[in-house]
Amino acid sequence: MKELCERIKKDGKVRPGNILKVDSFLNHQIDPMLSSAMADEVYRLFGNEGVTKVLTIEASGIALAAFVGYKFGCPIVFAKKSKTSNISDEFYTAPVHSYTHGTDHDIIVSKEYLHPEDKVLIVDDFLAMGAALEGLKAIVEQAGAKVVGAAVAVEKAFQPGGAKLRAEGMRVEALARVASMSDDSLEFCEE
Amino acid sequence: MKELCERIKKDGKVRPGNILKVDSFLNHQIDPMLSSAMADEVYRLFGNEGVTKVLTIEASGIALAAFVGYKFGCPIVFAKKSKTSNISDEFYTAPVHSYTHGTDHDIIVSKEYLHPEDKVLIVDDFLAMGAALEGLKAIVEQAGAKVVGAAVAVEKAFQPGGAKLRAEGMRVEALARVASMSDDSLEFCEE
Numbered sequence: 596m597k598e599l600c601e602r603i604k605k606d607g608k609v610r611p612g613n614i615l616k617v618d619s620f621l622n623h624q625i626d627p628m629l630s631s632a633m634a635d636e637v638y639r640l641f642g643n644e645g646v647t648k649v650l651t652i653e654a655s656g657i658a659l660a661a662f663v664g665y666k667f668g669c670p671i672v673f674a675k676k677s678k679t680s681n682i683s684d685e686f687y688t689a690p691v692h693s694y695t696h697g698t699d700h701d702i703i704v705s706k707e708y709l710h711p712e713d714k715v716l717i718v719d720d721f722l723a724m725g726a727a728l729e730g731l732k733a734i735v736e737q738a739g740a741k742v743v744g745a746a747v748a749v750e751k752a753f754q755p756g757g758a759k760l761r762a763e764g765m766r767v768e769a770l771a772r773v774a775s776m777s778d779d780s781l782e783f784c785e786e
Numbered sequence: 787m788k789e790l791c792e793r794i795k796k797d798g799k800v801r802p803g804n805i806l807k808v809d810s811f812l813n814h815q816i817d818p819m820l821s822s823a824m825a826d827e828v829y830r831l832f833g834n835e836g837v838t839k840v841l842t843i844e845a846s847g848i849a850l851a852a853f854v855g856y857k858f859g860c861p862i863v864f865a866k867k868s869k870t871s872n873i874s875d876e877f878y879t880a881p882v883h884s885y886t887h888g889t890d891h892d893i894i895v896s897k898e899y900l901h902p903e904d905k906v907l908i909v910d911d912f913l914a915m916g917a918a919l920e921g922l923k924a925i926v927e928q929a930g931a932k933v934v935g936a937a938v939a940v941e942k943a944f945q946p947g948g949a950k951l952r953a954e955g956m957r958v959e960a961l962a963r964v965a966s967m968s969d970d971s972l973e974f975c976e977e
Contacts, residue, residue, distance in 0.1 A: 624863045624899040627856035653845035658862065661849040665818035671849065672815045708815040 596636050596770040599748065600783050602629060609776050613723075613751065614695075621748055622655035622720055627662075633770055634662035637718070637746040640768050641667075644743045646716045648672060648709065650735065652691075652702060652727050659748060660718040667716070672709065674702040674731060687737040691730040694723065702730050709738035717745040722769060725756025732765065749773065752784050787827050787961040790939065791974050793820060800967050804914075804942065805886075812939060813846035813911055818853075824961055825853035828909070828937040831959050832858075835934045837907045839863060839900065841926065843882075843893060843918050850939060851909040858907070863900065865893040865922060878928040882921040885914065893921050900929035908936040913960060916947025923956065940964065943975050 608616040620626040646667050651660035652674045664671035677688070677700065686703040693700070709715070715735045719727055728745050735742050742765060750757050750769030753776075760767050772784035799807040811817040837858050842851035843865045855862035868879070868891065877894040884891070900906070906926045910918055919936050926933050933956060941948050941960030944967075951958050963975035 618896070619898065620861075623866070623896060624861050625852065625855065626861055627852055628859070630852065631856055654848060654864065654866070657845060657848040658852040661816065661818055661821065661852045662856075664816065665822055665853075668819065670811075670815050670817055673845065675814070675845070705809070705814060707810065 596633065598629065598632055599771045602626075603749070603771055603773075604781060607781065609778055609781065613754070613776070615749065615751065615773065615776060615781075617749065621659075625658045627658070630659050631662045633659060633748060634666045636770055637663050637716075637768070638666040641716055641744060641746065644716070645714050646743055648713045648715050648740075649718055650674065650704070650709075650715050650731055651718045652676070652731060655721075656719040659720060663716070663718050663746065670708070672704060674704045674734060677701040677703045687734045689730040689733040689737075692724075692726045694726065702727075702734065704734050704738075706738070709735065709740050711739035713738065713740035714743050715740050716743050718747070719745070720748045722747040722750040722756050722760075722767070723754040725760050728756065728760055728765075728767075732760075744768065746770070751776075787824065789820065789823055790962045793817075794940070794962055794964075795972060798972065800969055800972065804945070804967070806940065806942065806964065806967060806972075808940065812850075816849045818849070821850050822853045824850060824939060825857045827961055828854050828907075828959070829857040832907055832935060832937065835907070836905050837934055839904045839906050839931075840909055841865065841895070841900075841906050841922055842909045843867070843922060846912075847910040850911060854907070854909050854937065861899070863895060865895050865925060868892040868894045878925045880921040880924040880928075883915075883917045885917065893918075893925065895925050895929075897929070900926065900931055902930035904929065904931035905934050906931050907934050909938070910936070911939045913938040913941040913947050913951075913958070914945040916951050919947065919951055919956075919958075923951075935959065937961070942967075 649664040744766030935957030
């Protein structure tokens, strides 16, 4: 998506450790006009898939997911990060490893909000190692529902998450795919 | 706001400890059509105030804030809950006590995203004791910016947060004000 790639080139900042800082418009501070345009693009990609629910993870996926849910006219559910091990009949749970923080935590979704008949579109801001999307996929599968695919704002295509998920059969669409980055350059994949 | 009050009556659940569970449409699962209608109402209330930024707190305020920011055509900033005491020049910070969880934590906002010339509308899903709004207000004041007011989805008007903030001079608008609740009844304040 040209508008997003241009914005990343203009306002994104590369930090040591393959960190791409886009928190002036995508997380922490959010440009709602850009998010809404991104949601239009997600609808163009997945609008024919009969999506009944948009699933994301707190906190930085929520704003984009909100606009996506609005375009699709369906509810949004956000998985919560659980501090304690939630051994409960009320929730679907999956472990997620954070490569950024070097920590493990569980994510939880109430069983009330995912059902076997749901066709679920997973939405998130970033895809790098794929840990969050794998956790969300596991939760959808526990519910017996179908993953229609995943839409992410930015994929770091030089990290293995996207390739792994696609090899597992998931349709993964990224609105911007970063091929490589260094202190003084940022290259996107050819579309 | 009639539509929100009716939805709370229909789908809200009262739980022991004055808990009003609205996570089938307002947090955890979100109805984006209702959220967008709520944002229209917030715009009707604050549209003439020259708002330059919408400020909320992760995670359950973000979806409503996203739609509000879209209506106002201005950026959204969400305060993050910090696990560690963030003694850093990069952030504004304020302590927030959680009455629900009995814990204290700091919230942080990058200094890049709030400026003295900003006119800030604070948005959140719930107002009860007012701790989150007090923390957000403190952060806006640290930035030397102006708080235009606060818009919340649901105020528990039988708890003291709203009265305290209004006594301090803040304009606080709640789209639904719960006067009282018990297992078998839920009463809203007369408008």
